[in-house]
Amino acid sequence: MSQQSLNAPGNGPEESGDDSEIVTGGQTFASAQAADDLLDEIDSVLESNAETFVRSFVQKGGQ
Amino acid sequence: MKRRVGGLETEFGLVCVRADGSRALEPEAAARELFRPVVAMGRSSNVFLGNAARLYLDVGSHPEYATAECDDWWELVAQDRAGERIFAELTAQANERLAADGQDARIHLLKNNVDSAGNAFGSHENFLVDRRGEFTRLPRYLLPFLVTRQIITGAGGVVRPQQPVGAGPAAAAPAAAADAAPEPAQFVFSRRSDHMWEAVSSATTRTRPIINTRDEPHGDPTRFRRLHVIVGDSTMSEVSTHLRFATTDLVLRAIESGRALPELSLHDDISAIRAVARDLSGSAPIPLSHGGTTTAIEVQQRWLDHVTPLADESEQQVLETWQKGIDAVRTGDRSWAATHLDWAIKERLFQQVTERRGIELGDPAIERLDLAYHDIDPAHGIFHTLQRRGLAPATLPEERIEAARTTAPTTTRAHLRGQVVTTATQHGVDHVVDWTTMRLTRPGSMPVQVLDPFTTALPAVDDLLAQIRDLGTESGPGPAPAPFA
Numbered sequence: 219m220s221q222q223s224l225n226a227p228g229n230g231p232e233e234s235g236d237d238s239e240i241v242t243g244g245q246t247f248a249s250a251q252a253a254d255d256l257l258d259e260i261d262s263v264l265e266s267n268a269e270t271f272v273r274s275f276v277q278k279g280g281q
Numbered sequence: 282m283k284r285r286v287g288g289l290e291t292e293f294g295l296v297c298v299r300a301d302g303s304r305a306l307e308p309e310a311a312a313r314e315l316f317r318p319v320v321a322m323g324r325s326s327n328v329f330l331g332n333a334a335r336l337y338l339d340v341g342s343h344p345e346y347a348t349a350e351c352d353d354w355w356e357l358v359a360q361d362r363a364g365e366r367i368f369a370e371l372t373a374q375a376n377e378r379l380a381a382d383g384q385d386a387r388i389h390l391l392k393n394n395v396d397s398a399g400n401a402f403g404s405h406e407n408f409l410v411d412r413r414g415e416f417t418r419l420p421r422y423l424l425p426f427l428v429t430r431q432i433i434t435g436a437g438g439v440v441r442p443q444q445p446v447g448a449g450p451a452a453a454a455p456a457a458a459a460d461a462a463p464e465p466a467q468f469v470f471s472r473r474s475d476h477m478w479e480a481v482s483s484a485t486t487r488t489r490p491i492i493n494t495r496d497e498p499h500g501d502p503t504r505f506r507r508l509h510v511i512v513g514d515s516t517m518s519e520v521s522t523h524l525r526f527a528t529t530d531l532v533l534r535a536i537e538s539g540r541a542l543p544e545l546s547l548h549d550d551i552s553a554i555r556a557v558a559r560d561l562s563g564s565a566p567i568p569l570s571h572g573g574t575t576t577a578i579e580v581q582q583r584w585l586d587h588v589t590p591l592a593d594e595s596e597q598q599v600l601e602t603w604q605k606g607i608d609a610v611r612t613g614d615r616s617w618a619a620t621h622l623d624w625a626i627k628e629r630l631f632q633q634v635t636e637r638r639g640i641e642l643g644d645p646a647i648e649r650l651d652l653a654y655h656d657i658d659p660a661h662g663i664f665h666t667l668q669r670r671g672l673a674p675a676t677l678p679e680e681r682i683e684a685a686r687t688t689a690p691t692t693t694r695a696h697l698r699g700q701v702v703t704t705a706t707q708h709g710v711d712h713v714v715d716w717t718t719m720r721l722t723r724p725g726s727m728p729v730q731v732l733d734p735f736t737t738a739l740p741a742v743d744d745l746l747a748q749i750r751d752l753g754t755e756s757g758p759g760p761a762p763a764p765f766a
Contacts, residue, residue, distance in 0.1 A: 252670060257637055259666055260650065264634075267302030268649035272397045274304040275296040275652060278341030280402025281485040281511065 282537065285530055286350045286409040286693055286734045289361050289522070291515055292343040292402040293368060293657070294391035305386035308342040314375045315344060315388060318765045329714045330764050331706060333689035333699035334364060340486065343402050344368060344390065349695030350716075350734050354526040356690050358519050359677050363685035365392060365657045371765055372658065392515045393655035394436070394473050397648065401476040401489070404515040406525060408508040409500070409734060414537055416506060420481045420492055422536050425545040426529070426584050427491050427512050428554045429577040432563045433606035434525045435470035436514035437624030438651055439631070440559075441643050442466065466643030467559060468631065470624050473514050474558035480550040485511070491550065499716040501732040508533070512554070517655060517664040518623045519676045520602065527599040531588040538591065543583040546570040561628075563610035581607050621674050626667065627654060686763045694734045697742045704746050708753025719745060721752075 297311035298304060306314070316326045316338055327337035333349035346364035351357035372390050379386045395401045410416070442465065479490040493509040496502075510529065516522045536542060547553045548568035556565060557577045566574035585603050592600055602621075609618035609625060618625035631647055640646060656662035667673035689699025701719045705712040711722040719742070720728035726748075729741045 253633065256666065256670055256672070257633060260630075260634060260653075260663065263653050263661070263663065264638075264646045264649055266300075269645035270302030271296075271298055272645050272648045272652065274298050274302060275294065275391070275396050276398040277294060277296070277308045277343070277396045277400055277402075279400035279486055280292040280339055280341045280343040280345075281405065281489070 282409070282411055283534070284352050284735065285533070286352050287354070287357060287526055287530070288348045288350055288407045289357060289526075290345060290347040290403070290405040290407070291361065291364060291392060292339055292345045292404070294393055294396055294402065294652075294655075295342060295344060295388065296391070297386050297388045299385045300387075305384065306388075311375075311388050312338055312342040312344065314379065315371055315390075317378070318371060318374060322765070329698065329702050330367070331687050331689070331699055331703040332360065332363060332685055332764075333695035333702065334360060335716075336364070336367065336764075341400070341402065349689050349698065350693040351690045351695070352692050352735070353690070354523050354530065355677065356685075356692075357526055358522050359681050359685040360690065361522060362519070362677065362682045366659075366682065366686055367764055369657045369659055370763075374765065389652075390657050391652055391655045392517060392657050393652065394515050395476070401473065403473075403489075403511050404513045405493075406510040406513055406529065408510070408529065408533060409498075409505055410508045410533065411537065412498075412502070412504050412506050416494075419508070419533075419536055421546055422542050423529075423532065424480055424491060424550050425543075425547050425575075425580050426532050427510065428547060428550050429557055429567075429580040430525070430528065431471040431474065431514070431554075431558060431624075432577045432581060432610050433528070433603065433622065434513070434516060434521045435558070435624045436472075436516055436521070436655075437627035438469055438472040439466050439642050439647055440469050440472060440475065441648075466641060468561065468628055468642060469558040470561070471514050471558050473512065474554045477512060477551055477554055491554070500734050505734070514623070515655065516623050518621060518626065518674055520621045520674045521623045523676075524599070524602060524606065527596070528584075528603055531592060531596070531599070532584055534591055535584075535588050543580075543587055544571075545575055545580050545583065547575075561610070562613075563607075578607060578611050620672055626664075626673055627651070630654070630663075630667070683763075692737060694731050694736050696737045697731055697739060701742065701745060701749070704749050708749055710749045710752050710754075712749075721745070721748065723752075 295308050295311055297306035319328055320326055329335050335347040337345050339345040346368060348357060348360035348364060351360060368390050372388050375388050394403060476489055477491055478488040481492045481494060482490040483494045484490060485493060489511065491512040493511050495509060496506055498505040498507050513525055548570050553567045563578040564576045567576060568574055589600055605617050606622060609615055615625050619629040631642060634650060635642060653663040659665050664673055668675050689695040698714055698719060702714060713720055713722050717732060718728050718730045720726050729745050731739060
């Protein structure tokens with residue numbers, strides 16, 4: 219493990235995470251498309267018995 | 282202390298469902314299936330791993346992972362992430378066994394804090410503090426910080442009317458006030474706030490406190506004690522998890538410095554923590570104990586300003602990130618927070634999904650989405666989906682998280698434990714370890730105790746390692762395999 223990775227985990231989100239904030243030209247379209255893709259992916263989780271799943275998740279409390 | 286050891290304990294939620302969402306296995310049976318490889322390895326559901334972490338099954342069938350001692354908060358985040366990976370691997374294996382067995386059953390492990398019946402479980406932060414410091418004086422300064430830090434590091438979520446609030450004196454639940462109209466479902470910084478019943482106590486499950494006083498130093502009790510903070514949400518974002526430790530460490534350092542401190546004692550910590558959770562503006566007045574009011578933003582800003590002179594070069598990034606978090610609440614501009622902090626990532630996500638589907642925040646689909654956000658399955662968990670799209674932070678390099686699955690932190694006592702567990706496992710030598718003690722399970726074997734968590738080398742441990750190699754069934758160490766991989 220390098221010293222660099224120990225102390226400076228880098229700026230991942232700054233470099234890669236802000237696409238959706240860019241509102242210029244083609245980027246807007248790309249980011250709107252990305253948002254739609256994301257929501258499509260989420261739909262597939264939510265459409266499979268969301269309420270039944272939620273009710274199934276009952277466990278004794280922890281700490 | 283300038284150098285401080287800390288660790289994070291995460292209790293996971295566990296559910297095993299059929300394809301139609303109905304329950305396939307009770308939590309006890311699902312946990313048994315999940316822990317099969319653990320029991321096969323350690324003959325117990327409570328083991329220490331080669332990365333010096335503890336992996337076990339806790340009260341209420343909650344799988345739990347406790348990171349090794351860390352003195353660097355990014356290392357702690359890496360160790361915590363490694364624990365998620367290890368449990369995700371165990372979950373995948375259990376699901377393969379269930380499928381091979383022809384069962385319509387799939388286990389989900391959720392790094393969250395509350396089930397659908399309102400039972401809560403935790404994410405516990407441990408900080409080493411000096412025994413000589415006045416522990417009784419600490420909460421007075423630390424509590425206002427802990428009550429309000431959820432505006433930065435809360436996991437976000439939705440509270441619903443008539444939702445049961447689990448353990449604790451139910452009559453005191455804020456939503457159950459006799460004449461009040463039911464609250465509509467609303468987005469909050471932290472749902473765990475509703476599960477806090479006391480400021481400071483030794484209780485853990487029934488009347489959960491913000492600071493737990495169970496005195497388990499896991500070290501020399503004449504020098505150290507443990508500060509056990511159990512108010513935190515389980516955070517998926519590495520930025521959020523890092524801030525929980527890095528900011529609390531700075532505040533503790535300021536308290537220990539003996540200098541004058543911000544006097545912000547709140548009139549009622551528990552009323553305040555629930556009000557702060559619900560006030561997304563961060564600017565509602567909170568009564569102070571000596572009259573007057575403050576706000577969540579003010580408490581956080583006062584502490585940030587106060588600790589700024591104490592931060593060293595390596596901590597400048599912490600100060601900047603903390604300020605960005607405060608500003609996101611103060612200004613309402615979420616553009617940074619919505620891709621970095623759990624509560625704001627969720628706030629945006631829930632807004633998009635409610636709009637798209639034409640549903641309210643109280644809809645079960647949103648509760649399902651919240652659970653999916655905390656699902657540690659790297660392929661299907663929604664946090665991971667967001668991460669792949671650059672909509673949630675992936676701060677740590679992948680190699681570093683992978684390394685943390687097998688390698689203990691090198692700058693604390695964990696380094697010694699990690700070497701002993703790894704070497705003993707490679708050589709097939711039976712051993713028993715806990716946080717302070719290591720020994721071989723054979724007659725006449727002397728335990729080696731390490732009471733200083735900053736110790737990274739010890740002749741007695743070298744002797745123990747030599748003994749393991751002599752006894753070993755293998756000729757030499759191979760590469761350390763990932764646990765249960």
